[in-house]
Amino acid sequence: MNTVLVILALATLGTAAVAMSLRNLLHSVLLLTATWAGVAAFYLWAGAEFVAFAQLLVYVGAISMAVLFAVLLTRHSRDDVAAPPAARSRGVYAAAAGAAVAGVLLAAVSLAPLATAPARAPAVSVRQLGGELMGAHAASLLAVAVLLTVALVGAVVLAAGGPPEKPGDTP
């Protein structure tokens, strides 16, 4: 069981790390899509079927598309998808910071007295989940719904609200 997890984790981390260091922005995005798919596979492995499919639908189906759209909209020419790495010193600092955080977190994880795993995954059907969402978590569901709506409207306003156009400028 752990072998599957390790393989999944390594594949996911590998794609993420490579994606973060590539020069070609489009390749980065597509590789990150693979990362997200890997995380979805992890959810599936953990038995959270619904979350896995939601992750797939939202990240692979929607967010990757939006990011690709943004990449295509923000370039000067056809071939302008290169994202040159920043200054070397910045990369070194970033790597150091990342390594430090990773070290602290890994140390904490390995030293923490964590409860042992239950024998089987807590079975949760979609029906139960729906009941939970509409019952105990109804308020947060509403809050998330409002947040999503506001974010969507805000995104449209931000992206589409260009400078005021001179009359007669448009055909």
Next chain:
Amino acid sequence: MSPLQLCLAFSSLLFAVGLTGALARSNSILVLLGLELMLTAGSVNFIAFWRFGPPASPATGVVFAIFAIAVAAAETAVGLALVIAVYRHQRNIRLPEANRLKG
């Protein structure tokens, strides 16, 4: 290592990769994607504790993960809109040059 610790190690490393990417790159889309990875690492934790942690309500972890995904989606939408807005103003999306608050 127990499976829970493995999962947590996985999420920590994912978080670190996202952090490194977000700090190292100057392209705002890549920075945004780094943040996204860090958020994903957070929801990996939710699922890990739900699966292997001390038993609580059976659906709590899943519900939290779903909320996290929804919030991440909202964050990306707004972030990308910002990227496009910045691009329209200064014709590139390099972060060091987007240091003015004035249009």
Next chain:
Amino acid sequence: MSFSLPSPLESAPGARVRAVRDPFHGDLLEVSMGPHHPSTHGVFRMNVTLDGETVVKLKPVFGYLHRNHEKIGENASYLGSMPYTDRLDYLCSMTNNWAYALAVERLSGQTVPERAEYLRVILAELTRLLNHTCFAGFILQDCGASGTPLMYAFREREKILDLFESLSGSRMMCNFQRFGGCRADATPEWLEAARALVDGYGAFLDEFEELLTGNEILMARTQGVGRLPAKLAVGAGITGPMLRASGVGYDLRKVDGYGVYPRLDFRVPVGADGDTYDRYMVRVLEMRESIKILRQALGTLPGGPVMDPKARLRGFRAKPGEVYSRIEGPKGEIGFFLISDGGPNPYRYRVRPPSFINLTVLEDLCLGHSIADTVVILGSIDIVLGEVDR
């Protein structure tokens, strides 16, 4: 502080480009559509500058099919040019023949027997049916209706081509008209077949129109797309159905009254908006008028010879002088300008091809529309590259 992008096109001298701005005003992309593109109706190229999918500049490039037609006409005998005119607009060889024959007849003051005049009208109207049927099929194909209307149209076209073949021996390159009449006479069987075709054509048109004319997608694709204002149309010398779609009721069959058209009863449909839909509908309505003309002409076809007995074809020499003669071809005014110095071949031979002149407004029609509209607009102009490039 407002921010605006300097467009390279706005500052270009003489640029008549309307600035098309969308919120995601990106960089311009140049696409060379053609010469090998499925919808350029031959070897034609459009250098399109696009902002997103919106056309901000369009430069037609042609000449890939240039065959030196006019220079050949100056070196060939008067009769020798006749088969060349077939190749101008290879869908409408009969009207090309007629326009050329008429020019030479006027130059030399020849007359044409009554029966030949009627036969010419019959063949010209059949050609109009043929051309407009193909047009209707092609433009729906350009709109993306995958082949069905085109195949329907081609079925009818074959029937007309069969008639041409049995009369002239060739389906498309008819080479049928001569100075002073027609090369051959129509047999009673041929006339019977023509009547049968004309009787059935109305039903075909009904079927064809039922297929797509009332379709909302077609209307959405064509209405308001590629509007040609009447003023621009007249100013650019646009003729034919394209001009009439813009609301100008100008038809040489009425204006010049050549042949026996004054004796026939028909109407000239006129559009109002001058958009692609009007250009399509005007042609469909013209087909219905052509059917009326054909019925009358086939009903009142007089007897007699089809060739002026005094006419001389071999060794023909025209009197010195010059002439411009034109007829209403299916695509517009097809005219021939000839200068004769009394020799066996014209001193100057010049064609006024309708598709070429109609094509000049392509950019004006396409600006501000999307790349998908460009294809439909080009289709609605109805060009044949043989005529454009000559």
Next chain:
Amino acid sequence: MRLLATTDSSLLERAPVLLRDALSGLLPPPARWTANALIEIVAILAVFGTLFAFLTLAERKILGRVQNRPGPNRTGWFGLLQPFADGIKMLTKEDIVPHAADPVLHYLAPVALIAFSLLTFSVIPYGRDLLAVRMDASVLFFFAAGSATELSVFMAGWSSHNKYSLFAAMRALAQLISYELPLLLSVVPVVLAAGTLSTAGVVAAQSGWKWGLVPHWHVFTPWGAAGFAIFMVSALAESNRSPFDLPEAESELIAGHLTEYSGFKYALFFMAEYFGMCALSGMAVTLFLGGWQAPLPALEFVPSYAWFALKLLALIAGFMWVRATLPRLRIDQLTRLAWKFLVPLALINLGTAAFWSLTYPWGGSLQLLRWAVALALVMGPFLLLGRRLSAGLGARTYRYA
């Protein structure tokens, strides 16, 4: 996976499962689970592979008949060997990769496309006992896997380094973002009514007959009919079929994202298009047309998978008919149709479905009221939004000079 043949059904009904069990029974028990899974995968690949081959032929034949021509008829009887001839041709053609192309993405695009479109086949119940993967959230899985296919179209369009392909890539993205929403929203009422996200559960919810005559299929309710229509229109767009075939619009973009593909990679794209069409039609059958259920109680002796196949083929024939008839939309009209027409309709339809399930206990004359209100809720917005959508369009009258 853990399929058990129900004992009360006919031998013909149980035949596929029995055959599988007989085959895997030859192996030792620990290997049986894997063997069963493999047999199911091979069966799906074989059935849909063959179906694909003959659907291409059927499409060409149907298009041919609609267009007054015979269609392929030279290879074998009635052209029945045409798909194999095409296959050999495709396999032997040179595989061209443009010099400037992004070779990795160019190679990956068809592979990813075919992989994702095959994934969707795993959750469709083909018959009473025929369902490869039983999952609680299989409807969600179907759309999650299906949404990734457009990513491959983008990859293909981008990597080809061709301007037409790039347009196709952008169009594919815009199309996906626009039509994913109505597609999913049209499914929500079904989930609401069936109370489950599993495909098997949705089919089970549609079992039975009213007065022993009218099946309880979702399509026979007002919201179901509307949902079915929205689903099918969105499915046309999702599978890039005419009149929504903008990414490969041949009269505008040559072949769009396929322009720079040849040989077997092209064949894979072609295959994926048909797989997508099959999968979406299969899902429509499952969600709205009662899945594998027979239309009349008296017809239940026919095996359930035959009913499924029949409905599937009918829907695919509909796809082909539409392709033979309609002109293509423009990209702005396409997105407008989605955002201003289908999405609002789908949202209202959700309300209609909620009303329908809330008024479930109404009986007698109230039943008539229920139908009237539901029909008004479906037809009213349809007419109003439709009128707004086609504002300014209409037949014209012409004057004569």
